[in-house]
């Protein structure tokens with residue numbers, strides 16, 4: 001009898017350890033920013049060079065985060081034909097630009113193949129998708145939306161519904177959508193990890209990507225090689 005009681009105590013102890021282990025494990029999410037056709041091919045709108053070199057890393061990270069019961073979220077640029085961020089919209093007669101700097105070629109038009117996800121990554125692991133922006137006069141690089149103007153995407157609500165604390169950021173592009181997503185995540189008190197092996201810069205100016213990484217680090221993001 002004593003023998004059984006001893007084993008019961010041991011198992012109880014293990015149960016407590018297991019309980020505290022899960023209690024202190026922080027809930028993680030992997031945010032894959034704008035994994036879309038328009039960013040991936042040289043002859044298309046917003047090509048980011050060498051994107052394909054980071055794909056294996058992202059596929060591995062998806063499985064790693066999943067193995068720790070994390071969630072996988074993708075954001076998608078998702079614009080109407082006459083979106084405010086398109087240079088072509090500027091020339092429409094009935095359109096008056098506001099305080100935007102309009103400079104992008106037409107890209108990621110909603111319900112077109114260009115706005116769809118690229119093949120080649122483990123898309124069956126995606127838990128939730130976030131769209132940004134399907135209204136003509138709203139734009140945001142950040143996957144959270146434009147939080148200063150309270151035009152939020154669904155990302156923060158989704159993260160809170162899973163009690164997420166730690167965000168892993170990957171994909172494109174370092175100095176635009178990744179940077180602003182990290183900036184907002186820190187404002188919203190998430191712990192942020194940027195995986196430099198999982199991001200790529202456009203580098204309109206040669207060091208834009210490096211500068212953005214340094215700024216994200218200064219803001220408080222953990223930068224992993």
Ligand SMILES: [Zn+2]
Pocket residue numbers: 077078079085107108
């Ligand atoms: Zn866009």
